[in-house]
Amino acid sequence: MTLTAEQREIQALAREFAENEIRPRAAEWDQARALDDAVFAKLAEVGFLGMTIPEEHGGLGLDPLTYLLVLEELAWGDAAVALSVAVHNGLVAATVVRHGTPDQKRDLLPALASGERLGAFALSEPQAGSDVGAVATAATRDGAGWRLAGEKRWVTNGARAGLAVAFARTGDRKLGAFLVELPAAGWTPTNRELTMGFRGSETVSVELSGVAVPGTRVLGDPESGFRIAMEALDQGRVGLAAQAVGIARAALEHAVMYALGREQFDQPIARFGGIQEKLAEMARRVTAARLVTHHAGAAMAEEIGSGPDSLTARAAIAKLTASETASWVADEAVQIFGGYGYMRDYPVEKLMRDAKGTEIFEGTSEILRLVIARELLRDHPSTTDRRVT
Numbered sequence: 001m002t003l004t005a006e007q008r009e010i011q012a013l014a015r016e017f018a019e020n021e022i023r024p025r026a027a028e029w030d031q032a033r034a035l036d037d038a039v040f041a042k043l044a045e046v047g048f049l050g051m052t053i054p055e056e057h058g059g060l061g062l063d064p065l066t067y068l069l070v071l072e073e074l075a076w077g078d079a080a081v082a083l084s085v086a087v088h089n090g091l092v093a094a095t096v097v098r099h100g101t102p103d104q105k106r107d108l109l110p111a112l113a114s115g116e117r118l119g120a121f122a123l124s125e126p127q128a129g130s131d132v133g134a135v136a137t138a139a140t141r142d143g144a145g146w147r148l149a150g151e152k153r154w155v156t157n158g159a160r161a162g163l164a165v166a167f168a169r170t171g172d173r174k175l176g177a178f179l180v181e182l183p184a185a186g187w188t189p190t191n192r193e194l195t196m197g198f199r200g201s202e203t204v205s206v207e208l209s210g211v212a213v214p215g216t217r218v219l220g221d222p223e224s225g226f227r228i229a230m231e232a233l234d235q236g237r238v239g240l241a242a243q244a245v246g247i248a249r250a251a252l253e254h255a256v257m258y259a260l261g262r263e264q265f266d267q268p269i270a271r272f273g274g275i276q277e278k279l280a281e282m283a284r285r286v287t288a289a290r291l292v293t294h295h296a297g298a299a300m301a302e303e304i305g306s307g308p309d310s311l312t313a314r315a316a317i318a319k320l321t322a323s324e325t326a327s328w329v330a331d332e333a334v335q336i337f338g339g340y341g342y343m344r345d346y347p348v349e350k351l352m353r354d355a356k357g358t359e360i361f362e363g364t365s366e367i368l369r370l371v372i373a374r375e376l377l378r379d380h381p382s383t384t385d386r387r388v389t
């Protein structure tokens with residue numbers, strides 16, 4: 001895929017940012033299980049918190065491919081930073097851009113673009129992960145507005161966020177999408193999750209006890225939350241695929257450098273055919289995953305559509321391919337590092353932990369296979385489960 005001069009320029013900027021501002025701190029954030037305020041301030045300064053927000057609302061208004069190029073670079077630096085940025089841009093800001101009223105956009109987007117407010121996406125619950133239809137958080141009418149009550153789980157950016165898109169049941173089989181401006185009375189982060197990877201990313205449980213949401217802060221109509229969530233996940237999955245490519249590329253590069261420097265049997269291990277085969281296969285898979293991701297990116301700006309070539313199908317294929325690539329490549333990188341790869345002192349074990357996460361959130365690999373099959377078999381509805389996200 002040929003990049004424009006502007007796309008190359010922003011990619012180079014993101015690469016430099018990841019190299020100077022992110023990668024040197026990645027191990028420390030992983031150890032501390034926290035990112036610091038300074039990195040968010042720097043991300044805001046270069047505009048990376050407004051990538052999906054149009055310029056008229058203070059953002060960079062990047063095209064989807066450029067956005068994906070930046071996410072790959074940020075994840076190459078540290079996956080936790082990239083996830084935070086992607087949830088903010090891809091799941092929250094882009095959803096407001098797509099579904100918000102002119103007033104909602106005017107009121108909320110500039111603060112997201114400037115980083116004054118970080119976005120969180122509160123969909124999952126203790127009993128509602130893959131099965132989004134099982135969301136039990138209730139939205140009840142309160143005058144012209146709503147009150148939300150329930151429990152959310154795994155809310156990335158949840159403790160730091162200034163705006164959450166929260167999904168709650170507004171009717172028997174219907175969900176609404178609510179814009180919750182934070183801090184808000186009744187919105188209480190309860191448990192900071194101790195995750196395997198993405199440790200710097202602040203993933204929390206949240207208790208909602210009567211959170212008041214004005215009627216003007218409902219996205220779309222109060223019964224369109226399921227569709228809004230699915231559309232957001234389509235976009236989000238492509239972003240996550242780009243992050244997985246960044247993790248995989250980092251693992252490949254570390255493996256190449258290590259194989260050149262490590263000597264056994266009086267020669268660099270890079271001279272052994274077994275190691276070269278691994279490196280070649282790693283490179284092949286990283287390149288393939290990137291191309292599939294960019295193929296999905298090309299569909300991001302178009303109509304959502306349905307069927308085997310829809311954004312839904314392409315996004316699921318991209319995320320599935322890239323996340324499984326990241327896990328496989330990171331695993332091989334650990335193998336190439338040998339005993340040192342298994343040590344915390346070297347970067348590849350973290351990449352292996354981070355890679356695993358990409359196979360789970362925003363649609364597990366099992367669910368993505370169901371989504372792909374559903375789009376393939378769309379004209380034969382009796383063969384597939386329509387509820388699967």
Ligand SMILES: Cc1cc2nc3c(=O)[nH]c(=O)nc-3n(C[C@H](O)[C@H](O)[C@H](O)COP(=O)(O)OP(=O)(O)OC[C@H]3O[C@@H](n4cnc5c(N)ncnc54)[C@H](O)[C@@H]3O)c2cc1C
Pocket residue numbers: 087120121122123124126127128129130131153154155156157195198203357360361362363364365366367370388
């Ligand atoms: C670090 C992290 C960050 C996250 N951030 C967010 C966030 O910001 N916002 C948010 O809303 N959520 C977030 N999540 C939640 C994430 O999206 C869910 O964990 C994920 O969707 C899976 O749901 P679950 O954990 O309940 O697993 P389950 O749905 O219980 O699945 C368990 C297993 O069963 C399989 N399975 C389920 N249904 C089927 C089926 N029909 N056919 C075949 N297999 C099936 C799954 O693939 C999986 O292997 C995050 C999770 C993590 C770990």
